[in-house]
Amino acid sequence: MNIIVCLKQILDPLIPVRDFRIDPELRAAVQGSASLVTNIFCENALETALQLRERAGGKITVLAFGAPSAEDSLRKALAMKADDAVLVVNDGNVHPDPMAVARVLAAAIRKIGAFDLVMLGRESGDWGAGQTGGLLAEELGVASVSFVDAIEVADGESHLKLHLKRQTDTGWERVAAPTPLVVTVTNDEHNVPRIPKTRDVMMSYRQPLAKWTLDELGIDAAAVRAGGDYYRVVDLSIPVRETKCELVSGDSLEDKVSDLAARILQVTRAM
Amino acid sequence: MDHSEATREVLWNIGNVWLMYLMFAVSAGVAAYGLYIRIARWRRGREAVRFDRPAERLRLLLRHAAAQGRTVRERQAAIFHTFIYTGFIILTIATTVVLIEHDFGIPVMRGAFYLYFQSFIVDVFGALVLVGVLIAAVRRLFVKPKKLVYTDEALWILTAIFAIAVTGFLIEGWRIAATRDPWGSWSPLGYMVAQISSSVMSEGAMRTAHLIGWWTHAALVFGFIAWAPYTKMAHVVFGPLNIYTASLEPIGAALRPIDFEKAEVLGVKALSGFTWKDLADFDACTECGRCTSVCPANTVGKTLSPRDLILDLRALLHRAPIKRNANGADGGASEDVFDLPIVGVVESASPESLWACTTCAACVEACPVFIEQMPKIVDLRRYLVMEEADFPDTMQEAVTSLESRGHPFRGATASRVDWADGLNVKTINEARDAEVLLWVGCGGALIERNQKVVRATAQLLEKAGVRFAILGREEKCTGDPARRIGNEFLFEMLAKENAERLNNYGVKKIVTSCPHCFNTFRNEYPQFGGSYEVYHHSEYLARLVDEGRIRPVTADERSITFHDPCYLGRHNGVFDAPRKLVQIASRRGVVEMEQSRATSFCCGGGGGMSFIEEPKDKRVNQERARQILATGADLVAVGCPFCLTMLEDGVNARRGERDVRVMDVAEILWQSMNSENTEQTKDYGTNGKKPGD
Numbered sequence: 015m016n017i018i019v020c021l022k023q024i025l026d027p028l029i030p031v032r033d034f035r036i037d038p039e040l041r042a043a044v045q046g047s048a049s050l051v052t053n054i055f056c057e058n059a060l061e062t063a064l065q066l067r068e069r070a071g072g073k074i075t076v077l078a079f080g081a082p083s084a085e086d087s088l089r090k091a092l093a094m095k096a097d098d099a100v101l102v103v104n105d106g107n108v109h110p111d112p113m114a115v116a117r118v119l120a121a122a123i124r125k126i127g128a129f130d131l132v133m134l135g136r137e138s139g140d141w142g143a144g145q146t147g148g149l150l151a152e153e154l155g156v157a158s159v160s161f162v163d164a165i166e167v168a169d170g171e172s173h174l175k176l177h178l179k180r181q182t183d184t185g186w187e188r189v190a191a192p193t194p195l196v197v198t199v200t201n202d203e204h205n206v207p208r209i210p211k212t213r214d215v216m217m218s219y220r221q222p223l224a225k226w227t228l229d230e231l232g233i234d235a236a237a238v239r240a241g242g243d244y245y246r247v248v249d250l251s252i253p254v255r256e257t258k259c260e261l262v263s264g265d266s267l268e269d270k271v272s273d274l275a276a277r278i279l280q281v282t283r284a285m
Numbered sequence: 286m287d288h289s290e291a292t293r294e295v296l297w298n299i300g301n302v303w304l305m306y307l308m309f310a311v312s313a314g315v316a317a318y319g320l321y322i323r324i325a326r327w328r329r330g331r332e333a334v335r336f337d338r339p340a341e342r343l344r345l346l347l348r349h350a351a352a353q354g355r356t357v358r359e360r361q362a363a364i365f366h367t368f369i370y371t372g373f374i375i376l377t378i379a380t381t382v383v384l385i386e387h388d389f390g391i392p393v394m395r396g397a398f399y400l401y402f403q404s405f406i407v408d409v410f411g412a413l414v415l416v417g418v419l420i421a422a423v424r425r426l427f428v429k430p431k432k433l434v435y436t437d438e439a440l441w442i443l444t445a446i447f448a449i450a451v452t453g454f455l456i457e458g459w460r461i462a463a464t465r466d467p468w469g470s471w472s473p474l475g476y477m478v479a480q481i482s483s484s485v486m487s488e489g490a491m492r493t494a495h496l497i498g499w500w501t502h503a504a505l506v507f508g509f510i511a512w513a514p515y516t517k518m519a520h521v522v523f524g525p526l527n528i529y530t531a532s533l534e535p536i537g538a539a540l541r542p543i544d545f546e547k548a549e550v551l552g553v554k555a556l557s558g559f560t561w562k563d564l565a566d567f568d569a570c571t572e573c574g575r576c577t578s579v580c581p582a583n584t585v586g587k588t589l590s591p592r593d594l595i596l597d598l599r600a601l602l603h604r605a606p607i608k609r610n611a612n613g614a615d616g617g618a619s620e621d622v623f624d625l626p627i628v629g630v631v632e633s634a635s636p637e638s639l640w641a642c643t644t645c646a647a648c649v650e651a652c653p654v655f656i657e658q659m660p661k662i663v664d665l666r667r668y669l670v671m672e673e674a675d676f677p678d679t680m681q682e683a684v685t686s687l688e689s690r691g692h693p694f695r696g697a698t699a700s701r702v703d704w705a706d707g708l709n710v711k712t713i714n715e716a717r718d719a720e721v722l723l724w725v726g727c728g729g730a731l732i733e734r735n736q737k738v739v740r741a742t743a744q745l746l747e748k749a750g751v752r753f754a755i756l757g758r759e760e761k762c763t764g765d766p767a768r769r770i771g772n773e774f775l776f777e778m779l780a781k782e783n784a785e786r787l788n789n790y791g792v793k794k795i796v797t798s799c800p801h802c803f804n805t806f807r808n809e810y811p812q813f814g815g816s817y818e819v820y821h822h823s824e825y826l827a828r829l830v831d832e833g834r835i836r837p838v839t840a841d842e843r844s845i846t847f848h849d850p851c852y853l854g855r856h857n858g859v860f861d862a863p864r865k866l867v868q869i870a871s872r873r874g875v876v877e878m879e880q881s882r883a884t885s886f887c888c889g890g891g892g893g894m895s896f897i898e899e900p901k902d903k904r905v906n907q908e909r910a911r912q913i914l915a916t917g918a919d920l921v922a923v924g925c926p927f928c929l930t931m932l933e934d935g936v937n938a939r940r941g942e943r944d945v946r947v948m949d950v951a952e953i954l955w956q957s958m959n960s961e962n963t964e965q966t967k968d969y970g971t972n973g974k975k976p977g978d
Contacts (some may be wrong), residue, residue: 026689033758033822047701047758051689209681212551212774236504 015072015169015176015193017063020119020134020150021056021091023084023219025049027139034252041250042109043140052087055135057207059199060091062165063133064208070167075126075243079118080104085223092218093210100126100208100224102231106239112145114242119146120153129214130174130193136200144283147198163202289396297460298495305503312507319514320522323568325607329623330561335530345655350525355653362573367415369446373521375410379403404471408457409518411450412474418447432574434596438516439572445509452502454478459495475732518835520571524654527569530562531655536646537856538808539660543667543773552667552771556602557623566656567599576648576658581887582641582906588958589641591658592649593633598661601631628665639665640677643891643905644769646853650883663892666771668716682771683684683896687775691761692727693896701758704729704736709902710743712757713790719754721746721825722792724806726799727762728926734933735926741955742822744796748958749834753796759786765801768809770893777813779803783814798822798951800853800925801891807857821853823863823924823950830869830954837957841871843946844920845953846878848909848932849885850925863924870957876916886912888935890927912937913945920946922953 015248026048035044063074075098076091078084088099102122104110110118123129132154137144151158164179174193179186181200199205210218230234260277264270296302336342348354353370357363382403386394422443425433433439458478461469470476482491513519532539543551550558576591577583583590605622627634636723639662648658669675670684680865683693702710704725713719723746729739745751787795797803797818806821818830829835845867853859860882867875880886889895889905898904909932913921921936923929929947936945 026698028690030688030698030703032703033700049689049691209674209676210675211683212772215544215774 015066015071015130017067017072017074018123018129018132019056019060019063019076019091019096020132020146021060021076021078021087021094022053022135022138023050023078023080023087024053024138024140026051027054036250037252040109041247050086051091052090053138053140054207055139055201056087057135057136058163058201058205059133059135059197060094060096061205061207062163063216065094065129065205066131066165068079068168072130075100077119077126077253078102079115079122081108084224087195089209089218089221089224090215092221092223093215094208095214098224099221099224102226102228104238105228106235107241108203109141109241109247110238111242111246113244113245114147114238115146116149116153117233118228118231118238119150121233122226123150123154124227125231130195131165131176131186132156132194132196134196134198136198144198147196151196154194156196157191158196158198159191160190160198161200162197163205165197165202170201198264201263212285290880291397291399291471292392292395293399293460293466293468294464295383295394297464298492299499303946308503308507312511315511315938316514319511319519322607323514323523323973326602326605327561327564327568329557329605329607329609330559330564331557333370333560333562335357335512335532335562338533341533342531343577344526345531346529347532348530349653349655351620353653355651356470361420361428361430365417365420365424368413369421372410372414372417372450375407376414379407386660396726398669400468400471404468408454408472408474410908411453414446415450415541418450422447424780430574430578432578433540434572434574434592436572441518442518445505445512449502449505450508452498452505454477456480456495456498458500459498461493462486463491463495482593484631489630492793502668506629514842517570517572520569520654523565524571527565527654527656528735530565534702535808535857536649536659537804537852539646539649539657540663540768540809541660542777542812545774545777550668552669552775553661553664554668554672555624556605558597558668559661563661563664564602566658567595567602568654568868570595570599571597571654573653575651575653576656579647579651579884579886579961580751581643581645581647581889581908582638584760584886585639585903585905586906587903588633589638590633591662594631594638594661595656595658596626596635597631598970601625628669634665636669636675639669640680640897641894642666642892643889643894644857645887645889647851647884647887650855663771663959667773668771670771671774676770679896679899680893683766683893684770684772684775687762687764687767687779691779692731693762693766694731697727697731699731699733699736701725701730701760702755704739705743705755708740708743709747710753711755712759713792714757714759716754716755717790721751721753721794721796722787722790723753723755724763724795724797724799725755725760726797726802726926728930729798730760732926732930736929738926738929738949738951741949741951742796742826745826745829745951745955747837749829751829751834756786756790761807763802763810764895765805766893769891770807770896780810780813780815784810784813787815787817792817794820796820796825797823798924798926798949800850801927804856807954817829821857821859821862821924823853823866823967824859826951826954827862827865830866835954835958837870837954838959839957841920841953841957842873843871843919844873844876844917845871845922846876846913846916847881847922847950848878848888849882850923850928851885851887851891853924854885855883863922866954867922870950875922877920878912878916880912888923888925888926888928888931890931895927895931904935906931907936907938908935910939910945914939914943918945920948920953922948922950924950 017093025043025045029048033046035046037044065075074096076088076096077100078088079102081104085101089103092179102118131193134147148158149275159180161181162178163181166177168175169178176191178189228238262270322924356366382394385391454474455478457472457475459482461475462479462483469479553559574592580591642662644659646659682695686695687693725739728735761783762779764776768776795806800821803819803821806817845869864875886908886909887905929949932949
């Protein structure tokens with residue numbers, strides 16, 4: 015089975031709140047002292063893929079579209095034992111919209127060649143749009159299943175078919191789907207990303223890693239560099255948290271309790 | 286009687302003396318072979334430089350082998366071992382005197398020397414051997430301390446020594462009686478035997494008894510010599526050798542770097558990964574069990590036992606051939622034991638045990654023959670972490686956080702500079718002429734309770750007029766937790782990165798309130814291109830006090846005890862500076878705990894253990910809290926961010942018993958500068974929580 019896992023490198027979402035800054039001009043987060051990490055849901059996707067390969071065999075190619083630094087995410091994936099890695103270097107707008115990203119990924123996947131399964135994280139920890147997976151399936155012209163947390167290969171089928179477990183608002187759904195297929199993966203206790211062995215981390219720096227430019231993909235590179243035309247961020251701000259302290263008044267305990275109840279009612283009605 | 290004529294006939298009553306020489310030759314041969322096979326196995330180990338600096342090694346040998354420096358720390362052992370040990374030495378000298386007299390024909394066994402030494406002293410020390418053996422036997426059979434290993438071998442050794450001493454006195458007595466030795470009374474025990482024997486035995490009977498007794502004694506002695514190298518008695522040779530080849534560095538420098546370019550296996554997978562000195566350590570073990578009895582993990586009921594680890598590895602080593610097994614590579618029954626994976630084969634090296642070690646090195650400090658248990662545990666951890674990626678989840682989180690964020694506290698909400706809010710603290714980028722870099726450390730910067738310690742330290746430095754700066758957001762973990770957990774690769778990356786940054790800023794002097802950072806800078810960074818003058822804040826502050834740049838004006842009224850951080854005290858020998866700060870900032874001085882200074886008991890937070898949730902009934906910090914409460918102190922002073930949070934948790938868990946506060950020495954000093962400096966010291970005790978708790 016040929017599996018392609020798309021990885022996105024993002025700013026560490028666990029930086030201290032006080033270190034988080036926004037550039038009002040660019041309408042984007044400022045890196046500051048934050049490190050760059052692989053988006054956690056993408057790592058869940060990779061872990062799910064690695065487990066699937068352990069059971070069903072096949073090959074895993076990891077693919078990223080991003081700044082040259084995204085090579086670190088791909089190297090880590092190689093250390094976790096992905097087979098091949100491809101980086102499409104983004105030399106344009108650093109925050110392209112999901113449609114532009116989906117077009118780049120689709121073009122890169124076509125260039126990689128035949129695939130059975132494309133896996134992505136359900137959303138990224140920076141913008142959280144959660145759209146790339148679905149849009150990518152559209153671009154590739156295949157079906158997609160979202161919020162998947164487990165995948166099994168169906169036995170005894172002449173055509174490769176997958177059984178997928180997907181999380182819903184109310185529980186789980188089990189669905190079957192033929193390949194080729196795009197799935198977005200969510201986290202589950204079974205797909206916590208493995209810690210690579212140090213030996214493999216060392217080896218990952220010696221493995222080949224393909225670097226492609228936007229111009230090599232046969233798409234409208236200029237539109238991608240401009241950041242896409244699908245949507246744009248109009249405003250971006252850090253929510254301000256306000257805390258207000260009021261003292262309950264009253265002479266007796268009964269008075270205090272009724273005052274408290276009145277205040278709670280007041281607040282909840284206002285909400 | 287003229288003393289100058291005093292002597293005795295050597296080999297009186299003994300014929301066929303050639304048989305004795307034959308027995309001696311056989312016995313020496315068997316013993317030599319026993320030593321040879323052990324040493325041959327060590328030679329299969331990796332390289333280690335342990336014969337350099339002979340003068341220092343000789344001093345160590347005199348202090349700890351000849352003078353039994355560590356052995357005598359324990360009272361029972363001090364008595365019985367000293368009796369047996371000195372007895373052996375005196376009796377060996379006496380036998381050598383006989384050899385010189387009889388075989389070399391040099392008349393030395395004469396006159397006053399014969400009477401005072403060869404008769405009286407030898408008899409007394411022989412008696413001490415008997416007493417020593419009896420004490421050891423009572424201890425082993427009736428007192429039964431938990432730390433000992435109860436083997437038949439140990440009992441047979443005692444029996445053999447006892448029999449040798451008894452037969453010695455018997456044949457001495459019979460000779461004195463049968464020859465009517467005029468100098469007999471100079472050998473008090475032998476003389477007593479002579480008196481009793483002559484009243485119940487005829488002279489002929491005594492001659493016969495002497496003849497049989499003498500050959501029995503000879504057979505026992507030569508048998509013992511032949512057998513000893515195959516038993517723990519080999520420590521007579523290997524103990525001193527192990528002391529001579531001990532590490533001359535502070536314990537804090539015990540971990541070896543790995544050459545990642547060349548290493549075939551990262552960490553120690555099998556015996557083949559150890560150095561010859563590690564293997565020699567196994568053979569030097571006397572099974573005294575002190576390492577396990579002082580191990581904090583073992584004390585609270587965890588499975589880790591440094592003694593069992595050493596003994597199990599020794600047993601494994603003894604199963605290994607002395608040369609590489611040619612058929613080993615293709616596996617099967619002929620597989621070389623040297624290549625067997627230790628974790629999984631050796632029971633005491635279970636992951637559960639290995640992940641209980643706080644790397645406090647109490648074991649290393651306790652060992653009378655200088656075995657280095659802790660570095661071996663880290664070697665085994667290295668293999669699990671780097672080759673198998675198999676280690677506890679919460680430690681994995683710490684390592685992952687170190688990799689991506691440069692600190693081990695996943696979910697930390699503070700930034701690296703929050704602690705300095707409202708203080709005039711500059712980064713080194715802003716103050717390039719700073720004379721001192723204050724290394725804040727991840728604990729100091731990111732854990733709320735520890736921020737107060739760094740604040741106090743910075744304020745004290747400022748008050749003393751020290752031009753200091755911090756790295757601020759550029760600071761990253763020194764790598765200590767990564768190294769102790771076993772991720773040497775990550776440690777090396779962090780060390781190189783930090784050293785490069787510090788060198789770029791031209792940093793010469795570092796002050797830090799974290800003993801782990803302190804140890805890493807002082808003992809480990811020089812191997813990675815970072816050599817600095819490094820001070821624990823207690824050392825630096827004590828110096829400022831000496832220079833009169835800090836003057837306490839008030840004194841703490843409370844009763845204060847001091848908890849030695851392992852990486853400051855035992856690992857680096859800094860005991861007095863923090864005590865001095867407590868001394869000058871308080872009215873009553875330091876109340877010492879039973880386990881303090883070099884034998885201090887760990888808080889439970891070292892070696893990556895503060896990233897592990899210990900079972901509720903097996904927590905090292907609660908045991909230490911119990912010891913703190915036992916002193917009756919109101920306040921426990923510490924000098925380490927890990928100790929601070931661990932002990933705060935520990936004393937809080939025992940809150941019902943008595944209310945004890947935990948404060949860093951810098952906080953106590955800062956408080957004493959001004960009675961209004963209580964901002965630092967108000968209301969803690971409950972907020973020692975770590976981020977991610």
